[in-house]
Amino acid sequence: MSGPAGRARPSARARRADPARRAGFDVLRAVGERDAYANLVMPAVLRERGLHGRDAALATELAYGTLRGQGSYDAVLAECLDRPIDALDPGVLDVLRMGAHQLLATRIPAHAAVSTSVALAREVLGSGPAGLVNAVLRRVAEHDLTGWLDRLVPEPGTDPDTRLAVATSHPAWVVRAFRDALVAGGRDRDELAALLAADNVPAAVTLVARPGRGELAELLAAGAAPGRWSPYAAVLAGGDPAALPAVAAGRAGVQDEGSQLVALLLATAEVSGTEQRWVDLCAGPGGKAALLAGLAAQRGVELEAVDVSGHRAELVRRALAGAPGRWQVRTGDGRELGPAVADGQHPPVDRVLLDAPCTGLGALRRRPEARWRRSPSDVAALGRLQRGLLTSALQAVRPGGVVGYATCSPHLGETRLVIEDVTAGRDDVEPVDVGQVLDRLLGAGAPAGAVTGGYLQLWPDRHGTDAMFLALLRRR
Template structure:
């Protein structure tokens, strides 16, 4: 494709048209069909919202599908092409870079998103090549104009001439080192790939598992539901609907949605007796509630409660023991989500507050028996659910987050009474956000001991279930729990349990 027909943003006129040889339709432009199918249009619009507004696809796509009346196969197609494109963006960008005659960052972002959508249909879905190209070209014509549509057509035809296996071999061969090859083929930034390898090794696993971990991050997770104890029995979670549920592998409160049903259509989810919650999230919450205590067990605290999944499960457990839960959240809009999450619990069980968790230890020292610190983090453990996060996070984020995490954990240890228990939880396996934060806080205190979180988790498993938590290094870190998508089918939740002496 010659540069003299295209500007530096990827917009061009075709060779035949620029030389006066182009075929002219007998139809007026207004009479020609310019629209692609609604599913691809919806997927594209979500990608643009994600890119332009830093939105999350899992918050944008469902309401957009409802607004446009997309259901069944159309909704499923839109969901797959949208999430698949986001997950495998790094891989597709490397392939597209080999097919476009300029750096990708010189293309209009909307053109680049169209190309990514087309690449996923060609290489990641069972869409016939001719349909993938023609429909994506139609999308380009509809959304970004006729000139870019011609470029999209040429680039996607070039992409489609090589099989996925051949492309992956080429990407591996072109990579300067093994980590870069893993990152490109596995569609993760290099720094995240390296951090995940280190986290695997640091938690007693083979660093070579990283390829399986990246693949798990790129696989759509099934929807996991929680049956909140005392509000609904797990076996009755789907009552009143046609949904099929399967028992969770690890947490007794978990049920997995076996079909493509909308979880919000289940009456128990709609009224708050149940909810959508990853099984790993359920497991670490149950473990905190199950740790034996000497003395009172009446006042619990969720220090960083938004958006409220763990708070609702903790609140349900507290209600069964005549305990109360303070659910603290610094962001008012997230506090509103917590209130909605706990709406089915009896009045007076959960007190939702808006405030800075770092101040609670000073304001209410030694007041609580159990404290959960579900610390704000990079979210590297939930990349399969929020794939766009991998492209937004940078190593620079760690400095800000780890400082905040340490302050919150210190506040929690001040807020818990002697003999009480604190659970430090992150949805990230990064060593800087897990063991390094805990070690840093504990170096400055002599009144805290690490508990066996592995034993606590095993105590709350589904009867008869077993769990592979990696090799025990025989030291303090061997007491912690790190879950993994490729091993446990959960988000990569971390759990450290601490007791105030």
Template sequence: MTDRSRSPYRPSRRPKGGGAQGGKGKKNPAAPPTPRDPARRTAYDVLRAVEERDAYANLLLPALLRERNITGRDAALATELTYGTLRRQGTYDAILDACIDRSLTSVDTEVLPVLRLGAHQQLSTNIPPHAAVNSTVDIARRVVGHHRARFVNAVLRKVGARDLEAWLAVVAPDRDTDPTGHLAVVHSHPRWMVSALAAALGDDPEGRLDETEPLLAAHNERPRVTLVAKPGRASVADLVEGGATAARYSPFAAYLPEGDPALLREVRQRRAAVQDEASQLVALALTRVSVAGADTRWLDMCAGPGGKAGLLAGLAGQRDARLLAAEVQPARAGLVAQAVHRSVRDAGRVVVADSTRPAWRDGAFDRVLVDVPCTGMGALRRRPESRWRRTPETAGELAPLQRDLLARALDAARPGGVVAYVTCSPHLPETRGVVEDVLAGRSDAAVLRAADFLDDIPDVATGDYVQFWPHRHGTDAMFLALLRKS
């Protein structure tokens, strides 16, 4: 997507080209040079790429770590500096704005990431203040030159004059008179997004937003790694033997407390994978709805990158059913093929297809999953920069596509079949708004009470729908609606 928003302190975009390579010497003759102070330099390069060209940190950071042969403590530090800075970007921008004589919007996009990186080290880590400033200024000399490095040094010394709590007392609006603005600065979210999340939670917009605040705080915490044992190919016991612990809700999930999931044998063999627990549960709910008559043809309409398809293919194979997984992008369809590979009875088949122009006949499927493209507001823990990519005006741009996909899903289901509408967002126009709009124009479907098929999980029901929350369930904020074709 090219649409985006920034914090209230958005800088002007003046790209200066790609980052220069720093440092000399190689750990591996075939690898690019490892920069001096590799953790901070790599964090800076990711932050700059996010700022200037909307790069995705979760894709770019691992690639840079591999290219530069950065491992161990340096890799851990680079990860903390990158994600920590992105999560608290709005807060740091408010503080930096108070430390600069001119507006922060006038700061070049190559300088702003180094300022944020320095602010994060000073205000939110255990790095000694002098080391945080000196190391950041050293990075600044290498990437923006000596003149602007002096500017960075002066600003960061002003930042270091107060701790984070003292700064928030200065820059955050008063909570009693402006609760939304207060939480936006304290927890680093765009103001409009705080209001949208409060509406989804049912908080009083004129009140203290008492449940909204723990949700915003949860978005700034590092999420745990959750694994899925693919049915028929691995078990939770296998994952526990590898060091994981059984999950609370999904019978196929386990939590990995630390370490690289790729080190687990089951993950390397693609018998298990990384998958959020709520993503597993919304797929499982679809399989728990009873259907009269045949139950042999299942469809996943937006299958990439394949997490839910891998789980459904295993469950389908155990029931002598078959899953057709459709994905419009060929590269993502390849990931889906890997996810369903060697499922029970090879129950998964993958096709490259646009589900808004189906390659299948209407009424052909007993169960249909449509996990629609969305704003991603339910995964802000994992993709912290995504909170700055949209504005209130662009947040609803996907609604026509979402409505079209749900309508095509209902067309694909046979009478008596069931459809699961899923999105990784709690934003009301993307969730119940889409379902209600589609059903208002047709009389051949009825909403089921989705929580009845997840009856062992507390606090997920919102009317007939299910909404998971990071602060309640420790998962992404997945939404689920179940509909019966009549």
């Protein structure tokens, strides 16, 4: 191909940033400058620049890999700089981080990683910063990541969590929270490294064939492989899921198998008497509601989906458009449902799914920047909301009915502690052993080691799903 770049003299070409690195850098800047989500910005940038195939794959790998590895790379860069890392211009820091990612975590030859980073810096920042980028990345290139780790956090005498935090690029508070959750979930703390490493491997795209609308066979015929746990799941090897006719028509959707299991387990738990109404109390954007709607329709039950955000309620309407049976979506605060049922203004409910707003720490594989956006104070603030919503759900469900409390976070402050606080001293609520419900649903095909103390806790490294938590509670 002979475009303008092909005709350029080598020196001029070396000065120009290549389009994949420029795209990766622009995504990093959008994330840093305006709190954008990388997985929403990246497709738009690729489309706008006409990047496909290898260029698109490289741009995506560079941006997502840099965001994931930022914790490790910043620790290395701090050693190579003659000033505090915070004193750097944010654009310079992003070029350095992306350069460090190429040097420490990809097979890109060191000379190419440095020269392309310098060209990028010159194009977007000017020649002064380009000189700094050149000097710093040459220092980074002196060791591989393990070599740097040995220098930064020598093993003997170092708190193992600190080393893991730097080595796997997680905030230290997240490492500690995962360790506590692992131990509470009956796993060995030595497994922490595997769990953290799993967060740095992008998740496969899993689809759900929505009952009453789509068939698993259609997804398998399109090249997807059957899922491991959910009878409705299919895993795509690659490509754009939106391009599949079943997804475009709403017969199937993109949904992690952990999320599918949560909806299926709530629907499988025993409930006494006749059922008429299920509520999805925090339904946006509607993944679980779409699965529940199909299951509810099979039993002649109505599904009511609620979300406090009008925009997210609209997304639920879109997810449910074309769903069988009776369903309705409304915008509202889930904390008002319990009092409304108690006042007789809303009929009692047979099953409530409370897929609570949470830190999302169990889904870090999918959101490259998410681990840096959260802080321990989020756990406290969300905890108050989670407790309020669970109190309301338990008030809304009729005696003999079941509440499923789920989070896509394994943080104990969002899982067990919420359940224990809200149910303490209440004799009208009994725990349902999720292990027994899982056996009824999947029998020998159930994920091993997923239930401790009656709670479901899935793990990315062990089960290949997001780290979903589920507690089932029955009103006596």
